[in-house]
Amino acid sequence: MGNENNSALAMKVAVLIGGVGGAKLASGLMQVVAPERLSFIVNTGDDFRHLGLKICPDLDTLMYTLAGLVNPEWGWGIAEDSTITLESLERTYGLEPWFRLGDKDLATHLLRLDLLQRGYSLTEVSDCLARRLGLAARLLPMCDEDLPTIICSDNHGELGFQEYFVKHRWQPVVKSISYRDCEKASMSPAVTVAIEEADIILIAPSNPWLSVAPVLAVPGLRTALKRALAPVVAVTPIIAGAAVKGPTAKIMAELGLQVSEAAVAEFYHGIIDGFVNDIRNQPLDVANLQSTRLDTLMTDKLAKVNLARETLAWIAGWAS
Amino acid sequence: MGNENNSALAMKVAVLIGGVGGAKLASGLMQVVAPERLSFIVNTGDDFRHLGLKICPDLDTLMYTLAGLVNPEWGWGIAEDSTITLESLERTYGLEPWFRLGDKDLATHLLRLDLLQRGYSLTEVSDCLARRLGLAARLLPMCDEDLPTIICSDNHGELGFQEYFVKHRWQPVVKSISYRDCEKASMSPAVTVAIEEADIILIAPSNPWLSVAPVLAVPGLRTALKRALAPVVAVTPIIAGAAVKGPTAKIMAELGLQVSEAAVAEFYHGIIDGFVNDIRNQPLDVANLQSTRLDTLMTDKLAKVNLARETLAWIAGWAS
Numbered sequence: 166m167g168n169e170n171n172s173a174l175a176m177k178v179a180v181l182i183g184g185v186g187g188a189k190l191a192s193g194l195m196q197v198v199a200p201e202r203l204s205f206i207v208n209t210g211d212d213f214r215h216l217g218l219k220i221c222p223d224l225d226t227l228m229y230t231l232a233g234l235v236n237p238e239w240g241w242g243i244a245e246d247s248t249i250t251l252e253s254l255e256r257t258y259g260l261e262p263w264f265r266l267g268d269k270d271l272a273t274h275l276l277r278l279d280l281l282q283r284g285y286s287l288t289e290v291s292d293c294l295a296r297r298l299g300l301a302a303r304l305l306p307m308c309d310e311d312l313p314t315i316i317c318s319d320n321h322g323e324l325g326f327q328e329y330f331v332k333h334r335w336q337p338v339v340k341s342i343s344y345r346d347c348e349k350a351s352m353s354p355a356v357t358v359a360i361e362e363a364d365i366i367l368i369a370p371s372n373p374w375l376s377v378a379p380v381l382a383v384p385g386l387r388t389a390l391k392r393a394l395a396p397v398v399a400v401t402p403i404i405a406g407a408a409v410k411g412p413t414a415k416i417m418a419e420l421g422l423q424v425s426e427a428a429v430a431e432f433y434h435g436i437i438d439g440f441v442n443d444i445r446n447q448p449l450d451v452a453n454l455q456s457t458r459l460d461t462l463m464t465d466k467l468a469k470v471n472l473a474r475e476t477l478a479w480i481a482g483w484a485s
Numbered sequence: 486m487g488n489e490n491n492s493a494l495a496m497k498v499a500v501l502i503g504g505v506g507g508a509k510l511a512s513g514l515m516q517v518v519a520p521e522r523l524s525f526i527v528n529t530g531d532d533f534r535h536l537g538l539k540i541c542p543d544l545d546t547l548m549y550t551l552a553g554l555v556n557p558e559w560g561w562g563i564a565e566d567s568t569i570t571l572e573s574l575e576r577t578y579g580l581e582p583w584f585r586l587g588d589k590d591l592a593t594h595l596l597r598l599d600l601l602q603r604g605y606s607l608t609e610v611s612d613c614l615a616r617r618l619g620l621a622a623r624l625l626p627m628c629d630e631d632l633p634t635i636i637c638s639d640n641h642g643e644l645g646f647q648e649y650f651v652k653h654r655w656q657p658v659v660k661s662i663s664y665r666d667c668e669k670a671s672m673s674p675a676v677t678v679a680i681e682e683a684d685i686i687l688i689a690p691s692n693p694w695l696s697v698a699p700v701l702a703v704p705g706l707r708t709a710l711k712r713a714l715a716p717v718v719a720v721t722p723i724i725a726g727a728a729v730k731g732p733t734a735k736i737m738a739e740l741g742l743q744v745s746e747a748a749v750a751e752f753y754h755g756i757i758d759g760f761v762n763d764i765r766n767q768p769l770d771v772a773n774l775q776s777t778r779l780d781t782l783m784t785d786k787l788a789k790v791n792l793a794r795e796t797l798a799w800i801a802g803w804a805s
Binding site (some may be wrong): 214216217218234249250251253254257258259260268269272275278279281282294297298 | 534535536537538554567569570571573574577578579580588589591592593595596597598599601602614617618
């Protein structure tokens with residue numbers, strides 16, 4: 166292990182992050198940064214109530230990924246899980262479940278529900294779950310309040326995130342996106358500290374509009390990023406004019422944006438100091454913005470670790 | 486089918502009932518009385534919060550029994566159920582679950598939780614579940630409020646019912662039993678109507694102290710039984726100086742009572758007009774109390790149906 170690596174291990178890194186795409190970079194960072202110095206500030210705009218449970222898809226995806234439990238084929242859910250309860254809801258009670266809940270996955274939802282009912286905050290609950298899974302990295306919900314992402318679509322009207330994403334398989338055309346009740350939310354002490362104490366703040370290659378924007382909608386968080394001493398660096402979710410997976414490119418087009426890394430950098434304007442572009446893209450030339458090109462595709466474990474290591478090393482080279 | 490049977494089919498029967506023992510008579514009654522004329526007023530003193538869920542053991546035992554879903558070996562739970570979620574709570578999260586929740590069973594708890602969170606009462610929720618399972622009989626929780634049975638024990642202090650019954654396998658010595666918050670509970674309109682409209686009111690051979698007493702603790706219910714025009718008849722839970730199953734005899738001894746059908750009849754004094762004793766017991770001779778002796782052991786389906794038929798026919802013979 167070289168010096169570069171040792172210094173990375175000693176860094177405190179905070180990461181704004183969503184679901185599957187972001188979790189790839191997160192698992193790379195786990196190999197490069199000492200886990201107890203890693204804080205993930207996770208999108209909870211996708212959270213919803215379902216069958217009485219509080220479901221936190223992005224927190225769970227990240228947690229299952231980092232704990233090595235994730236279904237490797239899907240990038241979410243638990244590997245080798247079954248759906249006996251779900252099938253009983255359908256066969257015995259005649260319901261038509263549209264959101265997959267695995268039987269092993271249900272253990273997470275029941276434990277979370279139990280702790281929330283006992284009065285613990287979502288931050289405390291997420292911390293408890295992560296520690297029980299042996300994770301030293303901190304998984305911080307972006308806030309403790311409900312701040313649901315609402316999709317205004319062309320032909321289905323307003324949709325909750327999971328209705329849009331899962332029930333309608335992100336097919337409705339997005340007219341606008343809003344973050345309901347954001348005036349009622351506030352930064353948790355844990356998120357405030359994670360941003361203040363970070364040596365580097367990353368924005369994972371998650372969907373900027375669906376996964377990162379809800380985090381930025383938490384009152385005070387945008388200002389905290391601007392005030393932070395640490396450099397803020399985004400990793401492109403757009404490679405060669407397309408998203409690796411999911412609706413990022415589709416939504417950009419529907420919102421009238423060019424499907425390009427430049428439009429993503431523009432979206433983060435005023436927040437980011439640096440931008441990790443992909444080697445497959447053209448160089449980005451934006452005033453007052455550091456940028457580099459790395460292989461951001463993360464097709465295997467080595468590629469994830471390499472991207473994490475090279476990103477941190479590059480930032481260390483220009484941030485003082 | 487004889488005349489006796491036809492008249493039974495036309496009767497409205499209300500049954501105060503607990504769990505496994507009572508459910509046997511209930512399944513017999515389903516074959517003798519038109520199900521839509523059957524109302525079960527079910528003990529909910531055993532209900533408790535567990536893993537964020539509202540668990541209603543007696544309602545579920547009765548519902549699963551009448552719907553033909555019950556595990557025939559145990560008399561509770563769902564047949565051929567698995568415990569994948571429970572095992573995940575143990576293996577993945579390091580919990581030690583002491584209350585068995587099957588995966589198929591969880592479908593019931595999730596649907597109940599969902600409906601309760603939407604603001605429906607426990608009576609409405611129980612009705613919805615039963616109808617989805619195709620049951621025409623009414624399964625009425627004794628009240629909509631929480632009215633938990635508390636066991637005061639010798640060496641464990643106060644125990645919630647499931648702690649006493651499941652966690653400690655009813656081994657602690659019972660000093661007294663109380664029904665917490667009963668002043669906050671009230672008879673639901675559905676229970677009031679079921680008692681008022683009944684042609685016959687039965688008290689199932691459930692544990693008088695643990696299963697029937699909580700029902701009688703609902704404010705107004707005891708008075709409603711006294712005022713009811715219908716005869717009120719209890720079926721003995723004591724056969725030949727013992728309970729068929731469970732802690733009835735043990736508790737009677739611990740409470741300083743003689744373990745006998747006479748002590749049970751005395752416990753119901755002032756409420757019951759009749760008592761169905763077992764053929765294995767001595768005849769009961771109590772002033773102003775009708776009594777007969779029938780085979781109450783219910784070892785198979787035919788015995789359950791016979792007991793139900795003979796009980797109703799006997800009552801019809803003396804009640805005007």
